Amino acid sequence: MYNLLIVDDERLVVETLALTIPWSSIQIKDVYTANSAADALKIMNTQTIDIVLTDIRMPEISGLELIEKIRSFNKKTKCVIYSGYSDFKYAQKAMTSSVVEYLLKPASDEEILQSIEKATNILDEEWNEVVSTQRAKTTLMKLSPLLQSTFLLDIINGKRLSQFEINHHVNLLKLPFQPQDKCALIVVRLEEDSVQTDWESLSLLDLAVNNIAEETLREHFSILSCKDSYDYLVYLVKLNDQKADQLCELGDMTDKMAMNLIEQSAIKLQDNAKKFLKKDISMVVSKWGEFPNNAASLYQDCITSFRRSVGNDKGIFLTLDKKKATDAIESLQSLYEPPTLMQLLDMGNRAATMxxxxxxIQELEKEGRSSQEHLLEAFLNISAAFTYAIHKNGKNLDEILGEKLELLINRKSLINVKQLNDWSTYIAIKLFEELDTNLKNSKEHVIVKVQKFIYEHLSEDVSLQAIADHVFLHPAYLSTIFKAETGENLRDYVIRLKMEKASYLLKHTNERIYQICNLIGYQNPPYFIKIFKKFYGVTPQEYRESSLS
Structure with missing residues (x-):
């Protein structure tokens, strides 16, 4: 669906075209009107306009000048000229390729519809080109490095991806990794340095380190890189096919040999950064794991190692032990893998939250995960998410939690996983019920304000923009919620109220037609008569006479 702007300094022309032509039949969603080029430009700056139907002869700024201005900031907008014969000949000379169609006044509704439909067809063709397979492939090639980086970031952050999604990304991005490939991570931290160097831009420095990493590691490894939320550079590596074949031929294809190769390459990367960039970098090399299943745990091990490193030493180089301490307590993965509970509550996604x-709860119920340590970790995380969501929506905790607030205050009463599940589920349901009620009340309040405003200003030119400004909403959004809540288009609702008031005045007063026309916000009696006849099937005078008989 497209938006149309009609521009003409004759108000009657604009209103007639806007209200009497069945625009929705040719993919026109919203129709905006302006009585000068200046007003048209204001609308163009605040609304998404796809097609402009404009006169030529207008005060201050002509239609041709308007088209030129539109072209300067939005070349996609299609323009149709609707003007007199002399203007038409002038427009043909001045505008040979900038407009879709030239229409001579007066044109029939069918001719106007055909011209605007021609514009919508051109827009359709252009959008089909935008979403064409070939263009998508070209764009994908340009964005491939960014998409590869995003994919790796999702994996190390523990985002849950199905096997289909993983295979799809691997094939689409032509990654040198396949599921179950042996891989390792190199995590690099760029150290802060007070020494002045040429690399003052972090982005440039990142790029320079990445270039060194590419040159250093590519000889033996296939790599995938990204930058994490800590501003660390992360490299996922595996032996490339050529190197793997060489080691197999030598009979040295062991994890130990491959890890030694990674360590030597990483040390070389560290040395080159120091030598050529005059920058210290610290790094951690993970143990071997399986792509992509172990990538998140390998990454967390590297980050933990950085966190546990003591002192302010720069140029740290760590390799992780193959064995973990058996008594180490691991965090609950489901609490932190994106999207988190807090993010889902922030989005208002009920199903995903549940x-x-x-x-x-399922992770807590696994063997060894239902300890008081993990139970407390989950409880504090879930409580923080609920508290954030409740306060963000302007509520107090006791308004939503009620008697369940006691568990939040005195968490010693939390004794098992089932209790945590019951408590969390209850609060989530209560919270979303409250949000649904607030949203419904908010929309109903907006509708009441809109109806009241229209009723009080029925004798004026009640425009969609004026109504939207009154309730502080975007016109397009206001139209959408009004239709959803009332089942009637806002523009149709305004016309209906005006016609119903005209009907009442015709039946119960002796006001003349032109007086009634003014009382319902129309300045031109012939236009009012045309609208009235379209609504009731008879002219105002015929309607009055039939009511008296």
Whole structure:
């Protein structure tokens, strides 16, 4: 669907075209009107306009000048000229390729519809080109490095991807990694340095380190890189096919040999950064794992190692032990893998929120995960998410939690996973019920304000923009919620009220037609008569006479 702007300094022409032609039949969603080129430009700056139907002869700024201005900031907008014969000949000479169609006044509704439909067809063709397979492939090639980086970031952050999604990304982005490939991570931290260097831009420095990493690692490894939320550079590596074949031929294809190769390459990367960039970098090399299943845990091990490193030393180089301490307590993965519970509550996604709670409970119910440590970790995380959501929506905790607030205040009463599940599920349901009620009340309040405003200003020119400004909403959004709540288009609602008031005045007063026309906000009696006849099937005078008989 497209938006149309009609521009003409004759108000009657604009109103007649806007209200009497069935625009929706040719993909026109919203129709905007302006009585000068200056007003048209204001609308163009605040609304998404796809097609402009404009006169030529207008005060101050002509239609041709308007088209030129539109072309300067939005070349996609299609323009149709609707003007007199002399203007038409002038327009043909001045505008040979900038307009879709030239229409001579007066034109029939069918001719106007055909011209605007021609514009919508051109827009359709252009959008089909935008979404064409070939253009998408070209764009994909340009964005491939960014998409590869995003994919790796999702994996190390523990985003849950199905096997289909993983295979799809691997094939689409032509990644040198396949599921179950042996891989390792190199995590690089750029150290802060007070020494003045040429690399003052972090982006340039990142790029320079990436270039060194590419040159250093590519000899032996296939790599995938990204930058994480800590501003660390992360490299996922595996032996490339050529190097793997060489080691197999030598009979040295072991994890130890491959890890030694990674360590030597990483040390070389560190040395080159120091030598050529005059920058210290610290790095951690993970143990071997399986792509992509172990990538998140390998990454967390690297980050933990950075966190546990003591002192302010720069140029740290760490390799992780193959064995973990058996008594180490691991965090609950489901609490932190994106999207988190807090993010889902922030988005107002009810179904996904309930699924997230179920995932957390399921992980707690696994063997060895239902300890008081993990139970407390989950409880504090879920409580923080609920508190954030409740306060963000302007509520107090006791308004939503009620008697369940006691568990939040005195968490010693939390004794098992089932209790946590019951408590979390209850609060989530209560919270979304409150949000649904607030949203419904908010929309109903807006509709009441809109109806009241229209009723009080019925004798004026009640425009969609004026109504939207009154309730502080975008016109397009206001139109959408009004239709959803009332089942009637806002523009149709305004016309209906005006016609109903005209009907009442015709039946119960002796006001003349032109007086009634003014009382319902129309300045031109012939236009009012045309609208009235379209609404009731008879002219105002015929309607009055039939009511008296």
């Amino acid at each position: 699924n997230k709670i179920s995932e957390i």
